[in-house]
Amino acid sequence: MPVTDVTTDHEALTMTLTAEFAASVDRLWKAFTDPAQLERFWGPPGWPATFPRFDFAVGGRADYYMTSPRGEKAGGSWEFLEIDEPRAFAVLDSFVDAGGAPADGLPTMRVVFAFEPTAAGSKLINTTYFTSAEALEQVVAMGAVEGSTMAFNQLDRVLAGLREYSAGKGTQTEILDDTHVRITRLVEGPRHLVWRAHQEPELMRQWLLGPDGWRMSVCEIDPAVGGRYRYEWEPLEGMPGEKFGFDGETLLWEAPRRAVTTEHMTGTDFPSTLNDLTLDEEDGATLITLVIEYPDKETRDMVLATGMTDGMEASYGRLEGVLERVG
Template identity: 80%
Template sequence: MPVTDVQTDAEALTMTLTAEFDAPVERLWRAFTDPRQLERFWGPPGWPATFPEFDFTVGGHARYFMTSPRGEKSWGSWEFLEIDAPRGFTVLDAFANEEGAPLEGMPVMRVVFAFEPTATGSRMVNTSYFASADALEQVVAFGAVEGSTMAINQLDRVLQSLREYAEGKGTQTEILDDTHVRITRLVEGPRELVWRAHQEPELLEQWMLGPDGWRMSVCEVDPAVGGRYRYEWEPVGDTPGEAFGFDGETLLSEAPRRAVTTEHMTGTDYPSTLNDLSLEEEDGVTLLTILIEYPDKQTRDMVLATGMTEGMEASYRRLEGVLERVG
């Protein structure tokens, strides 16, 4: 993981994050000064950022919002105070309203982004300066240490091309914490088609089958926000196992970039999970990421023990075949 250290200093009124990257300073600079690249990592998993305004000049402003899996938006703003390409820049960072005005009673921080070369690539030292100990404590209580660490740890996938990052690795499962798991899979095909394959029943029925020997017997999908879906599978021939299914509701839909749904095992009293699907396209391939939120660690471990990753990989191999035929 890129983040090597996060320190808070109550006397100096600072929070300092240090991260190391296998990329030159110039590449790191571009990732932080191009809003489209910033959107790919600024914001922890489950809260991706959007920058509708980005005036990268001294005295200019940037506005951004992070969107939760349930659609809530948290706004922030930057005022650019200093720019020293490619060594770093300084901003005033504020919790803001939709127009970019700082929220009354919320901390405003001076944040220095400093980039320096290393023997293997580059280092970022990100230092936030606070006006008071109360302001520092308030931001830390909001989860700034954990959130900023998880956000910056996503930067590797931006500094590399998607093919360099994920090609040939198959379906990867990463445990983020007790209740969150991230699934990634590089899919050969454009994002628009990958999105359609997750929304249209006639396509879903061709690939979302899990291991060989199973068929999808029910596929009902209303992909609109508030709409519901129901999937059921049954074994074919002599394949062992009993029919089962899942149902849920669409909480967020931002075609063709992101969809968030609940998932409940039909006919059981098991708690639902939250499945946050996001799609990124580059050079004809799409990186598919699913952030799964479980109700607790026990449920997380129980689901992972079912061979979920292997079943998903079998389905994604079929998906690529479907995309080739449709495309």
């Protein structure tokens, strides 16, 4: 993981994050000063960022918000104080309310992003300066250390490019913590077609099948927020297995980038999971990222032990064939 250290200093009133990357300083600088790239890593898994404004000049301002799987928004703004391309830039970082004004009861901080060359590539030193020990403790208690670490640990795939980062890896499953798993798969095809293939029943029936020998017998989707869906699979004639299905509710719908749903195994009292799907496109390929939130570690481990990753890889292999035909 890129993040090598996070240190809080209550005497100096600072929090310093250090991360190292196998990329040049110029490449790292671009990732932090291009809002399209910032949106792909700024914000921990489950809270992706959107930058509707990015005026990168001294005295300019960047506005962003992060959106939770349930649609809550956390806003922030940067006022650019200093820019020394490509070595460093400094901002005044504020939590903001829905109207863009500094949020009551939350601190404003000076933040410096410094970039240094290393033998293997480059290093980021991200230092946040607080006005009081209380402000430092407040931000740390809000999960700043964990959130920043998870966010910057997503940067490798942005720096490398999606094809290089994902080459030969197939479907990857990462355990993020006791209740969260991240699944990624790069597929050849533009994002709008991948989105369609995840939302249109006639396309889903062609690829969302898991291992060979199954058919999708029910595929009903209401994509509106608050709408319900129901999927059901059954074995082909002569194949072993019993039919099963899932149902759930749409919590967030941001076509063609993100959809969040609950997922419950139909006819059981098993608890639901939260499935957060995000699609990122680069050079005609789309990275599918699915962050799954489980109710507890035991449920997480039980599901992973079913061979879920292998089943998803078989489905994503079929998806690429569907994208070729549709495209």
